[in-house]
Amino acid sequence: MKNSLLKFALAASLVLNLTVITTVGYRYYAQSRMWVSPFGKVMEKDRFMFEELSLKPEQMKVMKQEAMLFRAEIDRRRLEIGEKRKELVALMRSQSADKKAIDGTIREISxxxxxxQRMIVGHMLEIRSSLDADQQRKFFELIERNMTGSGPMACPPSQGRM
Structure with a gap:
């Protein structure tokens, strides 16, 4: 009886451990394939918003190369902002919160x-210059949809709670 109970507990533990390892592995794989666009849209790393523009193959090739460099720089800057936000939280946690230091950190984050934001706008204007009139129209419709739509970058409703 004791051996049966021990075998059951061992089997249950093994199944639980395998399930946890599989779940963690899948989540890591799924997250490593994703990227957040400057508009807050979560998308696969090898996908680009401008793929919806009916670009010529040469345009697509150039834009993908530029986009990869742009994404790397945006990611680097997001990490810097994230670190500054951590500093801000640490300053606020302090029992004797230094208002000057908090204000300085807020200015740095801003x-x-x-x-x-200036870099993003510059990048968009650079892209626009390489598009024909129809592609430009679609491009700005895409930008508008992503910046003001119902996605994460949408403006909050006028009457909502904080």
Whole structure:
């Protein structure tokens, strides 16, 4: 009886461990394939929003190369902003919160966000210059849909709770 119970517990533990390992592996694989666009849209790393523009093969090749460099820089800047936000939280946690230091960190975060927004706009204008009139129209419709649509970057409703 004792051996049967021990075997059952061992089998249950093995199944549980395998399930956890499989789940963690799958989640890691799924997350490593994703990227968040500058508009907050989660998408696969090898997909690009501009693929919806009916680009010529040469345009697609050039844009993909530029987009990879752009994504790397955006990711780097997001990490910097994330680190500054951690610093801000640490400052706020302090029993004797230094208002000057908090304000300075907020200014740094705001400055980095402004730099990133300028970089994004510059990148969009650069892309626009390589598109024909119809592609430009579609491009700005795509941008507008992603910036103001119902996605994560949408403006909050006028009457909502915080």
């Amino acid at each position: 400055g980095k966000q402004e730099e990133m």
